Amino acid sequence: MNSTVAQPTLKPLHEPGPSQRGFQVRRIIIYALLGLGAALVLIPFFWMISTSLKTEDQLFRPGLNLIPNPAMPGNYVEVWSRLSSINESMTFWRIMANTLFITILAMFGEIMSAAIVAYGFARFKWRGRDILFALMLATVMIPGIVTRVPGFLIWRSLGLLDTYDPLTWPSLFAWGPLYVFLIRQFFLSIPREIEEAAIIDGANTMQIFIYIMLPLIRPILLAIAVLSFQGNWNNFQGPLLYLSTPEKFPLALAMRFFDQSLSKEAPQWQYMMAMATMMAAPILAIYFLAQKQFLDGINVGAVKG
Amino acid sequence: MDLGVLNQFLPTLVRYVLVALGVLGLIYGVYKLQRKLGVRQEAATGRALVMPWVLGFVVFNVFAIGASLYLSFTDYNLFRAPEWIGFENYRQLFDLSLVPLETAEQRSSEVLPRRHDEIVRLTVGDGGFVLGARESDFWRSMRLTLIYAIVTVPLGLAGALGLALLLNQKIKGVGAWRVLFYLPAVLPAVATALLWRWMFSQSGLVNQILRPFLDVFGMDTPQWLTNPTLSPVLFIIISFWGVFGANTVILLAGLKGIPQELYEAADIDGAGDWAKFRNVTVPMLSPAIFYNLVVSLIGALQVFEVAAFIPTPTEAGTFLNWTIFQEAFSFRNMGMASAMAWIMLIIVLGLTALVFRSSSAWVFYQGAREGN
Numbered sequence A: 001m002n003s004t005v006a007q008p009t010l011k012p013l014h015e016p017g018p019s020q021r022g023f024q025v026r027r028i029i030i031y032a033l034l035g036l037g038a039a040l041v042l043i044p045f046f047w048m049i050s051t052s053l054k055t056e057d058q059l060f061r062p063g064l065n066l067i068p069n070p071a072m073p074g075n076y077v078e079v080w081s082r083l084s085s086i087n088e089s090m091t092f093w094r095i096m097a098n099t100l101f102i103t104i105l106a107m108f109g110e111i112m113s114a115a116i117v118a119y120g121f122a123r124f125k126w127r128g129r130d131i132l133f134a135l136m137l138a139t140v141m142i143p144g145i146v147t148r149v150p151g152f153l154i155w156r157s158l159g160l161l162d163t164y165d166p167l168t169w170p171s172l173f174a175w176g177p178l179y180v181f182l183i184r185q186f187f188l189s190i191p192r193e194i195e196e197a198a199i200i201d202g203a204n205t206m207q208i209f210i211y212i213m214l215p216l217i218r219p220i221l222l223a224i225a226v227l228s229f230q231g232n233w234n235n236f237q238g239p240l241l242y243l244s245t246p247e248k249f250p251l252a253l254a255m256r257f258f259d260q261s262l263s264k265e266a267p268q269w270q271y272m273m274a275m276a277t278m279m280a281a282p283i284l285a286i287y288f289l290a291q292k293q294f295l296d297g298i299n300v301g302a303v304k305g
Numbered sequence B: 001m002d003l004g005v006l007n008q009f010l011p012t013l014v015r016y017v018l019v020a021l022g023v024l025g026l027i028y029g030v031y032k033l034q035r036k037l038g039v040r041q042e043a044a045t046g047r048a049l050v051m052p053w054v055l056g057f058v059v060f061n062v063f064a065i066g067a068s069l070y071l072s073f074t075d076y077n078l079f080r081a082p083e084w085i086g087f088e089n090y091r092q093l094f095d096l097s098l099v100p101l102e103t104a105e106q107r108s109s110e111v112l113p114r115r116h117d118e119i120v121r122l123t124v125g126d127g128g129f130v131l132g133a134r135e136s137d138f139w140r141s142m143r144l145t146l147i148y149a150i151v152t153v154p155l156g157l158a159g160a161l162g163l164a165l166l167l168n169q170k171i172k173g174v175g176a177w178r179v180l181f182y183l184p185a186v187l188p189a190v191a192t193a194l195l196w197r198w199m200f201s202q203s204g205l206v207n208q209i210l211r212p213f214l215d216v217f218g219m220d221t222p223q224w225l226t227n228p229t230l231s232p233v234l235f236i237i238i239s240f241w242g243v244f245g246a247n248t249v250i251l252l253a254g255l256k257g258i259p260q261e262l263y264e265a266a267d268i269d270g271a272g273d274w275a276k277f278r279n280v281t282v283p284m285l286s287p288a289i290f291y292n293l294v295v296s297l298i299g300a301l302q303v304f305e306v307a308a309f310i311p312t313p314t315e316a317g318t319f320l321n322w323t324i325f326q327e328a329f330s331f332r333n334m335g336m337a338s339a340m341a342w343i344m345l346i347i348v349l350g351l352t353a354l355v356f357r358s359s360s361a362w363v364f365y366q367g368a369r370e371g372n
Helices: A003-014 A020-052 A075-086 A092-123 A129-141 A144-157 A165-173 A177-188 A193-200 A205-216 A218-234 A237-242 A251-261 A269-289 A291-304 B003-036 B041-049 B051-071 B088-093 B136-167 B174-186 B189-199 B205-216 B228-256 B260-268 B273-300 B305-309 B320-329 B334-362
Strands: B096-101 B117-124 B127-133
Touching: A020 A269, A020 B136, A020 B174, A020 B189, A020 B205, A020 B228, A075 A251, A075 A269, A092 A129, A092 A165, A092 A177, A092 A205, A092 A218, A092 A251, A092 B003, A092 B041, A092 B051, A129 A177, A129 B051, A129 B334, A144 A165, A144 A237, A144 B051, A144 B320, A144 B334, A165 A237, A165 B003, A165 B051, A177 A218, A193 A205, A205 A218, A218 A269, A218 A291, A237 A251, A237 B320, A251 A269, A251 B189, A251 B305, A269 A291, A269 B174, A269 B189, A291 B174, B003 B041, B003 B051, B041 B051, B051 B334, B088 B334, B096 B117, B117 B136, B127 B136, B136 B174, B136 B228, B136 B273, B136 B320, B174 B228, B189 B205, B189 B228, B189 B305, B228 B273, B260 B273, B273 B334, B305 B320, B320 B334
Parallel strands: none
Antiparallel strands: B096 B127, B117 B127
C-alpha cells in the first residue's frame, strides 16, 4: 500500500557501516524464522499430495517418504471408480456438475445482491440507513447454528429439502453482510461527480448502476467473486443439512460419504487424499491466479474496520 | 445425459430465476410505493435498493431467531407438533452438580448423582471438587470449545502479529511470502480436516516425526485421536496452521499503513525498538488487532468441519457447533438443540460484547475516523 513511504528509512541500512554485521545477523534470523514458518505451512500440504500418489503399502512405511516411489497418479482415477462402485451415480462428472451448479448460482446471487444493496447503503441518503447498516454488520455475530433449526423447518415446510434451493437462491437476498460492507467501502471511494454527470445526461438509477457503477466497481466485484467461489465451493454445513441423496452431493459431501464408507481399520488414505487434493485444486488455481484480488479483498474490510 | 440428471437441476434453476425476478420486482414495488406516499426520490431509491437484504434479514434472522427461541421451550422431534414444555430443556441442561471429593483420586461416579458425568475436576490439596452434569455431551463440548477459543485466539493473534512484523522487514518477495502463509486458509476445511486426521493417526506423519525423539526417553507415541486429554491439544495444534495466515494478511496491511514519520519522530526521541513497538506499532495497529480479535473469536467458537471429520473420545467432548448440529439433525431433538443454540448465542454475544467494551481502553482510532 504505502511501500514507497517505507523506502527512505530503509535505505541507510544498506550503507556499509558499523551496523552492517548486526544487520546481517538480523537478516539471517528473519529468513530462518520465515523459512521455518514456510516449512510448517508446506509440509502438511505436500503430505496431502504425496499421500495421494502412494500405493497402499507405502502409506505406513516408517520414516519420511515425501516423494512416493513408485508414484501412483492412477489413484486420482481409481478413487472415482471406487466411489461409483458404492453408488453408481456418483461419477466424477456428476459430482463436479453438482458442486459447480451450487457454487456458481450462489456466487452470482451473492455478488449481484450485495452490489445492489451496497449501492443503496452507499449512494443515497435516507432516514434509518446508518442504523440498518450497523444492524447488518451485527448479524455477523449471530452463530449460524441458531438459525439452522428454524431454517431447516422453513425449507421442510416448503417441500424443498434435498433440492439445491436452500443452497442457491437465498443468496439473492444478500446473505453475506461482509460482501455488502466491502462493496460499500468501494462505492464510497468513487467521486460523486461521475453520477451527477450521468444524471444531467438523463440516465436513470438503473442505467447509472448497470452502465456506470458496475464497471467502476469491477475490482471489488472480482475480489468478492473469488472469495465467494471459495466459500461456496468449500461449503460443507449447508449441503450436509439439506441434501440427502448421494447423487446430488457436492464434492465436500462426496468426501464425507466416501470416508464413512471405508472401514476405520483400513482407511484408504491414498484415495481420500487424492479426493482432498482434487477438491483443493481449483481453489488453489484461482488463488494463485487471483492472489491480489484474494488478499486485497480480505484487507479492504479490516483497514477501515 | 438422461432426463433424470436434468431434473435435479432444472426446477431449482427455474425457481432461482423466478426469485431473482421477484427480488427486482420487490425493489421496484417498494420504490413506487414510497413515491406514492410522497417520499423524496433519493430516499425512496436507497430504501428500495436495500430491500433484498431487509427481506432476507426478516425471514432468515429475525423470524428464525424468534422461532429458535420458541422451539427452545418445546419438545419437538419433527414427527409430532412441538409441545410446549416451558423451561424443561434449560432445566435439563443446567442440571449440574458440584460435589466435594474426599481424595484427589476418588472416582467421580462415587460422589456424583445418578446419570451425572464428570465435566471438570478441581483438586485442592488432598481433596477437591468435581463438577458433574446430566447433559454431559453438551458441557464437555462447551469445555473443549471454550478452552480452544481461549488458547487459540490470543496465541493465534500473537503469532500472526509476529509473522506480520517479520514480513514487514526489508525482505525479498513479500508478495510470495504473503501468498504462501495465507495458503492454509484457502484450502477447503473438509480436505484439511481429513488431512489432519491422517497426519495425527497412530502411524501418521506427526508420530513418525516424534518417534525418534520419544524413543530417546523411552516414551510411546501419543494416541492423538483416542486419548481424551490430548483432544484439546490436537485441535489447538491444528488451528495454528490456518490462523496465522488469515490474520497476518490483515495485520501486514495495517503495518504498511503506519506513517513512517511516526517512527522517525520516535527515533529523534531516542526510542529503542521495543519502545517503538509498544508506543507506535501497537496503538496504530490496534484497530486491525481488534478486528482480528472479534473475527477469530467468533470463528473459534464455531468450528464445524474439523469436528465433523475428526471424531473425539466421548470424555473429551467435541466442538459445540457440531454437538448442537447432531442434537438437532441426527437425534432430531429440535427443542433441546434450540435451547443449546441459545446458550451458545448468549456466550458468543457475551464474549464479543466483552471485547467491544474493552476496546475503548486499548483500540486507538487515529483522528476523525475516515470511511464516509
